[in-house]
Amino acid sequence: MVKKKIAKVLAFRYKLLAAILILLAGGLVLLPKYQKHEGIKPEELLSNVISPERYITTDQVAHKLINRDPSFILIDVRDEKSYANYSLPNAINIPLKKLLEEDSRSYLNQNQFDVILFSNDHFYADQAWILCNRLGFKNIRVLKGGINNWFKTIINPLKPSENMPAEAFDLYTTRKAASMYFGVVYPEQANVAGSETKIEAPKRVITVQKKKKKPAEGGC
Amino acid sequence: MGPLIPNGVIPIEWDSIIAILIGIVFGFVLEASGFSSSRKLAGVFYGYDFAVLKVFFTAAVVSLIGLYYMDYLGYLDITQLYVHPLYLWGAIIGGIIMGAGFVAGGFCPGTSLCAVAIGKIDAFVYVGGIMVGVFIFSELFPILEPIYDGYFYGNITLQDSLGINPYWAVFIFSIIAIVAFVISDIVRKKQKKIFY
Amino acid sequence: MKNDKKQKNRHVYWNPYFGGFIFGILILFTFYLTGRGLGASGAMKSSVVSIVETVAPTHAQNNAYYSKFIEKDKSPLDTWLVFEALGVLIGGFISGGLSGRIGWRIQHSPKITSKRRLAFALGGGVLFGLGAQIARGCTSGAALSGMAVLSTGGFITMLAIFGSAYAFAYFFRKNWI
Numbered sequence: 001m002v003k004k005k006i007a008k009v010l011a012f013r014y015k016l017l018a019a020i021l022i023l024l025a026g027g028l029v030l031l032p033k034y035q036k037h038e039g040i041k042p043e044e045l046l047s048n049v050i051s052p053e054r055y056i057t058t059d060q061v062a063h064k065l066i067n068r069d070p071s072f073i074l075i076d077v078r079d080e081k082s083y084a085n086y087s088l089p090n091a092i093n094i095p096l097k098k099l100l101e102e103d104s105r106s107y108l109n110q111n112q113f114d115v116i117l118f119s120n121d122h123f124y125a126d127q128a129w130i131l132c133n134r135l136g137f138k139n140i141r142v143l144k145g146g147i148n149n150w151f152k153t154i155i156n157p158l159k160p161s162e163n164m165p166a167e168a169f170d171l172y173t174t175r176k177a178a179s180m181y182f183g184v185v186y187p188e189q190a191n192v193a194g195s196e197t198k199i200e201a202p203k204r205v206i207t208v209q210k211k212k213k214k215p216a217e218g219g220c
Numbered sequence: 221m222g223p224l225i226p227n228g229v230i231p232i233e234w235d236s237i238i239a240i241l242i243g244i245v246f247g248f249v250l251e252a253s254g255f256s257s258s259r260k261l262a263g264v265f266y267g268y269d270f271a272v273l274k275v276f277f278t279a280a281v282v283s284l285i286g287l288y289y290m291d292y293l294g295y296l297d298i299t300q301l302y303v304h305p306l307y308l309w310g311a312i313i314g315g316i317i318m319g320a321g322f323v324a325g326g327f328c329p330g331t332s333l334c335a336v337a338i339g340k341i342d343a344f345v346y347v348g349g350i351m352v353g354v355f356i357f358s359e360l361f362p363i364l365e366p367i368y369d370g371y372f373y374g375n376i377t378l379q380d381s382l383g384i385n386p387y388w389a390v391f392i393f394s395i396i397a398i399v400a401f402v403i404s405d406i407v408r409k410k411q412k413k414i415f416y
Numbered sequence: 417m418k419n420d421k422k423q424k425n426r427h428v429y430w431n432p433y434f435g436g437f438i439f440g441i442l443i444l445f446t447f448y449l450t451g452r453g454l455g456a457s458g459a460m461k462s463s464v465v466s467i468v469e470t471v472a473p474t475h476a477q478n479n480a481y482y483s484k485f486i487e488k489d490k491s492p493l494d495t496w497l498v499f500e501a502l503g504v505l506i507g508g509f510i511s512g513g514l515s516g517r518i519g520w521r522i523q524h525s526p527k528i529t530s531k532r533r534l535a536f537a538l539g540g541g542v543l544f545g546l547g548a549q550i551a552r553g554c555t556s557g558a559a560l561s562g563m564a565v566l567s568t569g570g571f572i573t574m575l576a577i578f579g580s581a582y583a584f585a586y587f588f589r590k591n592w593i
Contacts, residue, residue, distance in 0.1 A: 240506070246442060247511070263592075275436040282439075301447055301451050303562070304562035304565075311552075316579075319580030320547075325537045335508075347541065349543075354457075378568055389566055
């Protein structure tokens with residue numbers, strides 16, 4: 001008698017468990033489907049966009065270049081033609097269209113270097129930046145103002161007028177020195193420097209290690 | 221987001237420690253479910269004890285449902301998990317040989333290790349047998365290589381090979397499991413009880 | 417009957433559904449941590465490789481199968497699965513110890529002798545070792561962990577193992593019933 005009762009209780013328990021199991025499995029089928037985001041969350045992306053950290057000024061880049069800072073790579077996102085025409089020293093050309101190809105990814109998706117994107121202004125570089133950020137790539141920044149600004153500030157800095165504060169003059173001197181580093185000849189010293197002004201920034205070979213991603217391997 | 225070690229959330233140095241901890245739970249569960257007894261294991265083939273089938277299917281269903289829920293909630297990326305590759309004839313021929321070995325020896329590798337842990341001498345012999353088997357395989361490898369490496373279809377899932385929505389596959393699999401449990405209980409009632 | 421039950425107390429195991437549930441959670445957790453499933457035969461393969469490597473290093477280097485698992489400056493035993501197998505031994509020992517199942521014995525049907533049981537255990541082991549290498553995994557590595565991610569290979573291996581075991585069961589019935 002008792003045994004039968006126990007059997008009944010047990011049977012009920014198993015039926016309950018089976019029902020829960022079916023409910024859970026059915027829940028998977030019925031759950032609303034959604035498109036999976038590849039990469040970071042939208043909120044995170046938004047906060048990255050707002051952050052001023054994403055821009056780097058031309059002065060900072062010039063400083064890094066002159067000091068031969070090894071920790072960054074410059075990436076030119078314009079097309080090949082403009083790249084062949086003129087680009088920043090040691091820049092790598094990855095046109096916006098090819099940004100998501102496998103070869104480009106090894107440059108963009110790595111933890112070894114900081115990546116600085118630039119184009120003629122910062123419009124295209126911004127697009128590239130958003131794409132990269134969306135995919136969760138780290139340490140990517142945009143050159144503020146792009147190559148146009150580079151010319152305006154570094155290559156051909158505006159001489160401050162007499163009534164400007166002292167900092168402007170300081171800035172001008174550093175920029176002038178930088179521009180001389182990048183090969184601009186100023187009239188007042190052209191006769192001094194002579195032919196030596198055409199010093200090219202030394203070419204740097206950039207090797208990018210593939211980001212270590214250990215694939216899960218076999219069980220047995 | 222998981223899996224934690226391949227994504228570098230937990231440093232790789234912890235891998236071995238985690239392996240031992242997982243192994244301890246694995247061994248404990250196997251032993252406590254009675255998988256250290258070869259007669260209990262073999263019961264599933266003669267209808268007097270269906271513990272193997274119940275544990276096996278429950279584990280598969282629970283982990284399947286759990287994995288897909290974790291994937292859905294974003295804790296785990298199911299595409300990053302290791303999917304056992306399909307070498308069609310290797311799987312079939314190997315499976316047939318393993319099945320014969322299973323019913324002859326009464327253990328599979330994991331359960332034999334458990335039985336070794338509690339001092340079953342037949343399990344020691346069985347583990348020795350497995351090593352001999354591996355040795356024979358390696359020596360015959362040039363002959364067996366076409367089966368071992370051939371008929372490769374990639375690391376595919378049912379989703380790829382049947383074109384079925386994985387959620388439906390999980391659901392159908394759960395139903396099959398429950399039906400199997402019910403049938404196994406019916407069969408067991410008809411069988412003569414065996415004490416072991 | 418009641419007395420008999422008390423004597424057999426050490427054969428009282430977990431409810432299979434409970435065991436299966438814990439087992440499933442463990443597989444889930446393993447996948448969450450390491451991205452791959454459990455395994456067992458891999459540890460035995462590693463031990464065979466390391467034995468052969470110590471006994472006959474040149475032979476191991478020349479054999480196409482062993483050489484896959486031999487790396488310089490790293491013992492073939494230094495793999496995830498070997499550590500996991502060590503854990504299995506510890507875990508099994510703890511569980512067996514808690515319920516008093518530890519002891520040297522040969523378990524077999526009363527109808528057969530111990531010798532016969534050992535002979536069949538050896539034969540079964542050889543077959544299983546051979547099959548596990550051909551199919552790249554055993555019941556835990558290929559079938560169970562494969563099924564947990566809906567791997568086609570895992571399902572086929574599982575069907576093949578259980579299908580053939582049922583097919584051969586008739587020939588070995590004397591050993592078990």
